Amino acid sequence: MALRDLETPTLVLDRQTLEQNTARMTRRFAGTGVRLRPHMKTSKSIQVARLALAGNFGGITVSTLKEAEYFAEHGITDITYAVSIMPDKLGRVIALKRRGVRISIITDQVAIAEQVSSIAASEGVVLDTFIELDSGERRAGVLADSDELGVLGLALEELPGTQLEGVLTHAGHSYQGRSLSQIQAIAESERLCATTAADRLRSIGLVVPVVSVGSTPTATHGLSYEGVNEVRCGVYMFGDVFQSEINSCRPEDIALSVLATVIGHRRDLDTALIDAGALALSKDRSTGAAGLPEDVGYGLVLDATGTRRIDGVQVGHVYQEHGMLVSETPFPFEMLPVGSRVRILPNHACMTAAMHPGYHVVDGADDTAMRDWPRINGW
């Protein structure tokens, strides 16, 4: 099997680019005292995890318990489940712990810490728990300078069934950064949030083993990680058009694409249709956000080899199973005959990958050794 044998739409992953991306981030933190705990929420694949873990300490971050269970089944034994824990999900956490997985959970609510404590204690386990901090994303987390921080830290330390593992924050607002200096400033505020919180907890006598930050932009561009000892990031492995537009990667670093077929020409409308619509690409329109250099619609269009951009052409609209190619200049019908193929680079790799059950993996332009890597979707 090679790419030409595949039916479309389908998801293609370039292993060479992926490996360059994972190696680059691994090198960035090697020997710095900061451990890289790659976030597997983008790829949800054990084969990708193995590349991301090469040269690192072996721990990962996940966004669902289904990921945690899948990666544990495949031998990963150090996992942070980085979404606010709810008591009804503890059964699965405790089951993983009993299987020998070093699993950590996160919370930003004292009432939840108390419920976790009660359940864990009754089950006879102690759960390593991070305090989630809000370093500026304004989503979840406590503020580093809030009174809640100490209350939550003391609760986790003193309650049975929980143990304070550290502080953790995600500067998701780095996606709003529009220049290198803005992203560097956000990275610094992420670091200061985490180190300030750790210092405040230590000042009241608590042990704070892990000070964890991370997002792909701040992991890529931060100038200092002093006081931090763990970085979590995920989308750097695949890259996407949005990340390239905010300079977290170069366009040629994007490892993920959707292979699609041109299924129709509309010469009267100067458009063409492909068989990759909203269900193959997702409806993520992040490249339409303010301040970005280029709105590529629902994806950037390359030729079938994935190496050359079709200038001026983008996926202008998506329907459930149709994508409409539009062009800034007269549509290049001769370059894209009906039946020909294109590769669409996604706006947002996490969303596009999630629309597919797995990856067809090639090595750059060489698809002679193509193989399939599954993903673990769902919850």
Place this chain on the structure above:
Amino acid sequence: MALRDLETPTLVLDRQTLEQNTARMTRRFAGTGVRLRPHMKTSKSIQVARLALAGNFGGITVSTLKEAEYFAEHGITDITYAVSIMPDKLGRVIALKRRGVRISIITDQVAIAEQVSSIAASEGVVLDTFIELDSGERRAGVLADSDELGVLGLALEELPGTQLEGVLTHAGHSYQGRSLSQIQAIAESERLCATTAADRLRSIGLVVPVVSVGSTPTATHGLSYEGVNEVRCGVYMFGDVFQSEINSCRPEDIALSVLATVIGHRRDLDTALIDAGALALSKDRSTGAAGLPEDVGYGLVLDATGTRRIDGVQVGHVYQEHGMLVSETPFPFEMLPVGSRVRILPNHACMTAAMHPGYHVVDGADDTAMRDWPRINGW
């Protein structure tokens, strides 16, 4: 198992509402000489198909060959695959035909008709093929008054391996209708497109057995179907907030919802978080389209029973696994404590359902006999 035993996020389908919706559309066309061929692209479920087919002739429409194969395995033997056929997909079509399925394909390109003919003839089969018409959506299809129409009709009739099954159009632009009269006018233009094309083909001596139109808005509100003998529509089964805003259904007709848990309060920001984000809800923002009565963000928030709207609250933002609830008035934290549950009505049922492997099916507020219905995602 009842809803309270489920982990969140997960997808809930109310069978009572679903059955009311399917029965209403079935009644609308019963005895009119217009056959209802329900589109299964929204639900992708055999159990839903059985309800949609009750009282109808038994044929369905699908958007992927995976759906076609799945429904055929479950005993449905009359299937229209309503996305432009490509020659490399014919192997699966022919395999279904050999299994006794009456499968029809569609095209709007003479060059494709010729390739289909060649492959089908070499395989010794004749494929029933519709001419796809553009009735105003400006996506795929030939125009009813174009020269291409006759050329394509004659090709399908005269080439070996193909047979003209009829004309087919989808007034997808009915989603742009903002009033009953606009949607009625679009329905009439859809009908006129199909009947004009059929008449033109008949005038050159061709037999046009099926004249097929359809979209949920035009199937719901069309004033005449004269000359049409088949209607295809799908999202009417589930409904969604967008369809309710363009009056294809009432809000209480929406059968699909995402069950989510409140996982955090941010009293400092007057927001709360739920564990249904972009991967549970999709990133469809169709209720943000111009001219609609209300932008509900990424979904409309109901209480856990799915019966009462939480006034003023909506899913204002989504992240991969987080949804942020925002409120027009001070956030009702007391009504939605951490750990409590909500039901999110989707903007666009087709997209939200596609994020899930299946449905937890309840009967209105009664979840004592809850059961699971799978979906067939992918291609």
